[in-house]
Structures are given as structure tokens and as C-alpha cells.
Amino acid sequence: MVEVPSEKMSPATTPVFEPRIVALLCHYCAFAAADMAGVMRLQHSPNIRVIRLPCTGKLDILYLLRAFEEGADGVMVAGCEEGSCHFVKGNLVAKRRVNFTKGLVAQVGIDPERLRMYNLSSSMGPRWAEISREMIEHVRSLGPSHLRREK
Amino acid sequence: MIVAKQKPFETIYGMVAPNKRIMLAGCGSCVTVCFAGGEKEVGILASLLRMRAQKDRKDLDVVEATIKRQCDVEFIDELKPKLDGVEAILSIGCGAGVQYIAERFGKTIVLPGLDTTFLGVTEAMGVWTERCQGCGDCKLHLTAGVCPIARCSKSLLNGPCGGSMNGKCEVSADTPCGWQLIVDRMEALGILDRYEQITPANDWTASRDGGPRRIDREDLHEIK
Ligand code: SF4
Ligand code: SF4
Numbered sequence: 001m002v003e004v005p006s007e008k009m010s011p012a013t014t015p016v017f018e019p020r021i022v023a024l025l026c027h028y029c030a031f032a033a034a035d036m037a038g039v040m041r042l043q044h045s046p047n048i049r050v051i052r053l054p055c056t057g058k059l060d061i062l063y064l065l066r067a068f069e070e071g072a073d074g075v076m077v078a079g080c081e082e083g084s085c086h087f088v089k090g091n092l093v094a095k096r097r098v099n100f101t102k103g104l105v106a107q108v109g110i111d112p113e114r115l116r117m118y119n120l121s122s123s124m125g126p127r128w129a130e131i132s133r134e135m136i137e138h139v140r141s142l143g144p145s146h147l148r149r150e151k
Numbered sequence: 152m153i154v155a156k157q158k159p160f161e162t163i164y165g166m167v168a169p170n171k172r173i174m175l176a177g178c179g180s181c182v183t184v185c186f187a188g189g190e191k192e193v194g195i196l197a198s199l200l201r202m203r204a205q206k207d208r209k210d211l212d213v214v215e216a217t218i219k220r221q222c223d224v225e226f227i228d229e230l231k232p233k234l235d236g237v238e239a240i241l242s243i244g245c246g247a248g249v250q251y252i253a254e255r256f257g258k259t260i261v262l263p264g265l266d267t268t269f270l271g272v273t274e275a276m277g278v279w280t281e282r283c284q285g286c287g288d289c290k291l292h293l294t295a296g297v298c299p300i301a302r303c304s305k306s307l308l309n310g311p312c313g314g315s316m317n318g319k320c321e322v323s324a325d326t327p328c329g330w331q332l333i334v335d336r337m338e339a340l341g342i343l344d345r346y347e348q349i350t351p352a353n354d355w356t357a358s359r360d361g362g363p364r365r366i367d368r369e370d371l372h373e374i375k
Binding site: 061062065066068069104105107108109110146147 | 160161191194195198199201202203205206
């Protein structure tokens, strides 16, 4: 696993918050897209740590909670585009679980905006690079999670 | 099955917050099936409680333990080895489970995490509805297999009342009139003549009115 520097110093010496984001990706689409992004030499940010799921239908609410509990600043789930899940309804099930979990984490003081779901197809390498950047900037703007642990 | 639902999270947190170390006990039977108090719910609730405590900068250790049934001592005793330093047990079994755990562990506070609600069925994924009130004197043979006590809002034995409209109960537009269901089913079974028979006033002593109930089967007693 790539080590993320906890707080990088920018040239102006203002500390830049480097969010730690856990990404749960479907093997058939988002994971393949991330792989393609690599082949295309698009930079993969060390802010994002990828976990491969056989399908987002395998997404468990506990995976999301565990990530937050362990101090992730953001969690993203990425599955196939709606209507093209390899297992028909996996991504729709995941969408519900993500929405349900947003309600759960809000109860314990975690901004539900730290959790996002994306949909993309396996051929969308550049799109993966784009949503990764977008998620990193989004979480950066939210600041560190209060559960974040500095190693 | 016994159907229950989790209490509001803040209520649960309020109950456990004075403690530093709790056990969160799940039950592997009814409440697992209705997604209220099984192993999965233990994992989710434990995680939420820990995160909530951290928000308050409080220490809260949550020991997770799910047993097969909380209404049999053989299983409850499996919790014993995990009780070290536990100040309170939060049970997400039904009310019977909560109480039986409390009886077994006389020196530990036991708290309920669920609201135990009814005896019912899974009508669709995520939807449970009431079917029986455990009246102790089943009348389903008189009412074409539809319970007049649990499914009529007024538990009428000779219904319907004047509030039955278009198949719905006057209590709520979402509640089917129990007596409409009875009549419809009698009709479908070709036994509508039974509807003419008046059921006399009920003796409720077999129900809760007779006090806490007990069933004692000598043939099943342990041979000492
Ligand atoms: S008549 Fe009594 S025992 Fe029978 S289903 Fe109704 S409540 Fe339950
Ligand atoms: S409307 Fe039907 S279910 Fe409701 S109280 Fe009257 S008889 Fe019972």
C-alpha cells in the first residue's frame, strides 16, 4: 500500500490537508477503469486506497462504517452505470446501502457528504482519473474527519 | 416470528453512555430474521456507538457477542467468558431475551436496544406485519384462518364494526379491515354460512388478563 504523507507542506508552508479516501470498486467496471487509467499513464493519487469488490452488490454497510471508524476522511463506492450491472441489480442495491449508511453516519457526527457513490463503465479510464480528483478535492474541502488518526 | 425494531440511536447511546465497557449482545433467531438484532446489526450498532463516543471524546469499549438464542440459558452462558470488565449489557434480542440475560447475570445492568413489537410475518423484503397476539385460545377455526384479535383493530369477535370501509379499517387507510378479510376468505372457501354463528363473549383468562402465563410439560422435565 502507498503511504500517504499525513500533512504535506506547500512551498508557502501552509499545511495542505491530504485526505485519505477508501474506494470500493466493482471488479467489472470501476476497477477495470482504474486499471485502464494506469495503462494510459494517468496519475493515480495515493490519497485513494482501492479495495476491489466482485460487484458493488457485495458492498456491506459494515465496510463503509469500518472505513470511517478507522479514520478515513472519505469513502467512495464506484459501480457500473445503472442498467448495466454484470449481476443485474448489484449497483442498485449498493446505491441503497450507501444512502442508508449516509443516515447512519450522520447520527454519529460524520458529514454524510464524506460518502459518495459513482457509476462508470470499464472503458472510462479518463473518467476514473476525473472522479478521483473530484473526490479528493471534495473531501479536502470538508477537512479531516474527527476520527482521523495520525500515524 | 417475534418482530422488533431498533430504538432510536440517541436513546440507545444515552443508555450506554455512562459506561466505559459494554457488551452488545445479539440474538440469532427471530430478531436476526427481521434485521433488528442479529450479528450484522450488532456489528453496525457497535461501530456507530464507538464512533459516537469518540465524537464526545469518551472511552467506550464494545464487546460484540451474538448467540443462537437469548431465551435459553445454554446459549446465554456462552456470554459469560466475554463479560470481563463489562459494566452493562446492551441486548438487541426481544424483551424476553433482555430479561433472561438479566436473570442469568444478577450483578450486571442489562439494557434493551430494541422495541419488541409483535408476532408476525415477513410480508415482503423489509416489510413485517402482525398476525397473532398470543391470546392463548386460538380462534382461527372459527374465522376462516384470519385472526380477529390481532387483525381487527378492536379485536372484535363478531365484526365488522361500522368503521369498515372499502376493505380498510377506520384506524388507518393502510390497514386492511380484519373482518373484511375474514368474510372474503369465508366466501372464497364457500363457508360463508359460518359467518352467521355468533361467537359468545370471550374468556380472556388464557390471555394476558389471567396474569403472566406459564406452560409446564412434565413429560419434558429433566430426569434427575
Ligand atoms: S386467535 Fe389468538 S392464538 Fe389465534 S392467531 Fe389470533 S391471537 Fe393468535
Ligand atoms: S374496521 Fe374492521 S378491523 Fe377496523 S375495527 Fe372495525 S371491524 Fe375491526
